[in-house]
Amino acid sequence: MDGSNQAQAWPPAAARSARVVLLTGPSGCGKSRVTKQLGLPKVRLDNFYFDHDHPGLPHRFGIVDWDDPATWDGDGAMTALIELCTTGHATIPDYDIPTSSRVGSRTIDLAGSNLVVAEGVFAAELVARCRTAGLLADAICLRRRRLVTFWFRLVRDLREGRKSVLTLIRRGIGLYQQEPQLIAAWEAKGCRPLSIRETEKTIAALATLP
Secondary structure, X not given: OOOHHHHOOOOOHHHOOOEEEEEEOOOOOOHHHHHHHHOOOEEEHHHHEOOOOOOOOOEEOOEEOOOOHHHEOHHHHHHHHHHHHHHOXXXXXXXXXXXXXXXXXXXXXXXXXXXXXXXXXXXXXXHHXXXXXXXXXXXXXXXXXXXXXXXXXXXXXXXXXXXOHHXXXXXXXXXXXXXXXXXXXXXXXXXXEEOHHHHHHXXXXXXXXX
């Protein structure tokens, strides 16, 4: 996605009161855990997935390939981040993964915070656009051992009933095999790889800056 068309609509830097930490990493690597521990305002970028019947979605493993950025509304996510960092609040969709559909919306309020964490597997897609808009505080790719990520992802997906057991196992094996390539691609887009502990320390320090 090219952010050049949006650049003219971005407000001047003086109008922005908050910046964004973009946090990506493989599904199941601990992104949600980190944001919960930090207690900062957060945007779950997964809420910007398109509905399952959106035209032209790519397929893999016999289902829509939800690991492909083409299944995700990057323009909508960027618009919400600009609004949030400018006005202090924004309305974002609520997305139900088991049914692959949007089921409502919610309002996020920064409550005076000068930092918001936007986390999701597609966060790297917004690095260049957030940097151009003057919103980027940091871009991080969360890393831990592949087998650990595979296990926690499978346990979570089974617990939440996200898809059929066979589909979850097949998808999990595919993501396990693909993980090094995914991380390399996220790094190429501007994310730096950090452990969970390093990520928590880095973001906590950013939150103390004026």
